[in-house]
Amino acid sequence: MSLPDPEKPEAARLLRRIAVYGFVASLTLVSACTVRPLYSSAPLTAGSQVGAAAELASIAIKPVATRYAQQVRNNLIFAFGQGSGEPASSVYTLDLGVSELVESAALVQVQTDEDEPTAGTVTLTANYVLRDTATGTVIALGKRSIPSSYDKPRQEYAAYRAQIDAENRAARELADLLRLAIAQDLVKHGKKA
Helix, strand or coil: CCCCCCCCHHHHHHHHHHHHHHHHHHHHHHHCCCCCCCCCCCCCCCCCCCCHHHHHHCEEECCCCCHHHHHHHHHHHHHHHCCCCCCCCCCEEEEEEEEEEEEEEECCCCCCCCCCCCEEEEEEEEEEEEEECCCCCEEEEEEEEEEEEEECCCCHHHHHHHHHHHHHHHHHHHHHHHHHHHHHHHHHHHHHC
8 A cells, every 4th residue: 555646536525534533432432541650559449548658558368277278377467467467356257268289290200210209389279258348248269370480309398388388479479469359349349338
């Protein structure tokens, strides 16, 4: 396709119209975007008088049973409260269930006759239900998972410690992922209200 001939004004007019319509369409698309900064002080829910950090800090997390679930819970409490601990009076309650899957990733030992695994993967999966404390209504529910790889040395204690370190890494990453997911869920809930 070549440039329009200046001798033909209708082609130039058509090209100008296409450019103007394209510009208007792009402005319409851009104006529909609702991008918000992750760490803004704007409220997450409509009608709320508190900022995002205060709203996340008002989430109480119910106790959990296992060590790795406790790691996820502790990291979430730290992330929600920005280091201040659990809220004195909560607006929301979070039911958290965490499961673990430990897999051997490779069955290769270099220069030995044994088929011992040399690498493993710990996958932590969290199921959560966020409820309004006052009414008990479910605001959001979801499921998130994070894998974490580790080397498995031949010594038993070192292999166990490597698995625990992988669980701790996965718990930190899963807590960060859950914090973002729950913040998004609160925004979605605020739009419905």
